[in-house]
Amino acid sequence: MTDTTPTLASGDPQRPRAQLVATGFACAACSMMMAGALGLYMARRHASGPHPGHDWLNGLAVPNPQLVYALLTLVASMVTAHWALWASRRRDSAHAWTAIATTLVLGLGFINMVMYSLNRMGLEIGAGEYQNLAFATTGLALAIVVVGLFYLGLMGLRSLGGSVGQQGSTALGAAVFFWDFAVLAWAVTWYTVYVVK
């Protein structure tokens, strides 16, 4: 590469993918966080005694229908999030706004359904090993969903607040990517803690 000369030339910052790459790193970090928490959950579950036979749930009954509906709500919100992205790439701000608002409403609805389900289940913190582990792992997964909601709302406002352009679509694309990950993180947590138990 001997043609290189160390002269200083005007340089403009090129960072078209920065947000997407950073979001990828954040997803990797969150997935390892969940891996650590669920790994500990499974290790404790394994160490708790023979299965079946041992009452790992301490008499609790998991409200399966409600939690499945909650998951389906979240899956539906993935569709609306991608609708928002699709619309923003076509500079259709009316559709994009509608889709983002729908996603946020579905996300809030999901949180409400999960809280209702846990109340119905009688999951009381400090009442037993399963309760504490379920509370902590569910809390971490819900935290990821809440961060995803904020991220989506913020990027929606930023990208659609001014003009709907390529830059805005990239930012929204990163937020939608994180939202997809948040749904996946919840699905894995739900399957581990409430289905396989």
Added chain:
Amino acid sequence: MSENSTATTSRGVPVEDPTPFGWLTTTDHKRIGRLFIVSSMLFLVVGIFLDLLVRLDLTSATDFVSLGRDGFAQGFTFSREALTLLFLIPAFLGVAIYMVPLQIGAPNLAFPRAATASFWAWKVSAVVLIGAYIGNGGPYGGWANGVDLHLLALSGLVISLLLGSIAVATTVMTMRSPGLYLDTTPPFAWSALVSASMLVVSLPVLLGQIGILYIDHRYGRVFLAGNYGIWERIDWIHRTPQLFIYVVPILGVTAEIVLATAKRRVFEPLAMYFTLGLVGLFGFGAWANFSVTGEGADIIDGLEGVVLVGLYGGALLGTAGLLGLLGLALIQNRKMPKVSTSLLAALGAGTLILFGALYGLIGAATDWLEIAGRGNDGNPQLRMTTWVTGQQSVLIYGAGLLGLLAAIHWWAPKIWGRQLNDLLGILNFVVIGVGALLAFLGPALSGLFTEQPDFVYGDPNATAIYASWVDDTGAETFSAIGVAGVVILLGGVGLLLLNLLISVGMKKGIEADEDPWAAQSPEWMLPSPPPIGEPDQLPTLVSGTPLLDAAEAEEAAV
């Protein structure tokens, strides 16, 4: 710290506030980097001092001579946390935050505000962590709310370091000058990417664990034995192989300095990037044994032993390969390289990482194969003895401090605009080298010959009062050797701070021009130090060695 001149900007980027208040709100990577470097050095002093007190306690097999019965366990845990989370990781994160944008021709970090938030969140969390310990709230502490506070502070430290790591990794991935590809980036930038990426996929495991530990400790303590179960699950972040992830940037510093001194490109660039990646990659997975299974203190055997031996072997292979490539570059030069503090310290740090990996491999193989009855008949495996402290001393004190010494001496002109005193630097190298050697030898020999326990998770006092475990006469002497080493290391850190005070603070150091070392990477094309704020003009790069390219082109033209 000398202040840089303020740059004007034509792109609407906010101009940096040059007043002291500007340090609080800065979004300039150079200021954030300096804040990380200086703060981590101050926390290092605290960490070494606590380690000294812990080692003093180990010089008597029958009594606590410094920290006392209640303070010993917390002194031990705090010194480990301080040396990794408050020194080793943030110090080299700081160097990366400062140097990486300059090395890849970027105007700033990808997310400068995130980096600022990272520093201040780290700083506040560090203060809260120290406050929790002062209030008797660390692991094994008697203040329950303080233990919770300690866990929250630990989460704050991890989240802030992750934020900084993501900013660095994203910068290398997306903000390189057009034409500068990943396989042509300077070695330090590449090592920063490797280390940051591996931190991003390993430290969050601790976060997940802390989430559960916090809930359980605060509400009911159902499966934790009081707060005794905490340390056993988080200790992996202070041990090998996880430590290899933290030292990858040091290998990058070594490569940078050796190649620049040899005035050569590496023989096979891809091999260099591969070996650096290998060391980082083989640091991954340490968490599985400790944090998930909670079996950190148990005997390793079977698959566990194979995996550990494999991880150490991989790190050894990577380090040896890199040092081999750098050695070839030195030989190719056919001239005796100019001896300087940075070169000596860089070579010393690289060699110690190699030694650390070899030492780990020997220890893991001995435990796994039950050599000399390790793990049988009540004999503790080497990994349960102060053999482990020896390895930590090699990697944190030896490689970490020498790596920092090398980086600071090498890049001081770029960071502060002045060269540090080289004579004082060489003395500093000798002092740190001797200190690290003794700090390693004491616990290593004690672990090998007297089986002195490293730390007994269920009964930390048994670590210090170990008369029932071993023939203590030798252990006391070996511990005293370790104490001497740590005292010398404290002197070494003091010398480094003194050099900074004299050369930079009192402005006695030689004022540096753009490229005082006749180096080759892109940061040496910029003024020393570069003005604060985002520059109007940036080098357009197509290679990680533009100055060497230019010199060769000039030579060819003549």
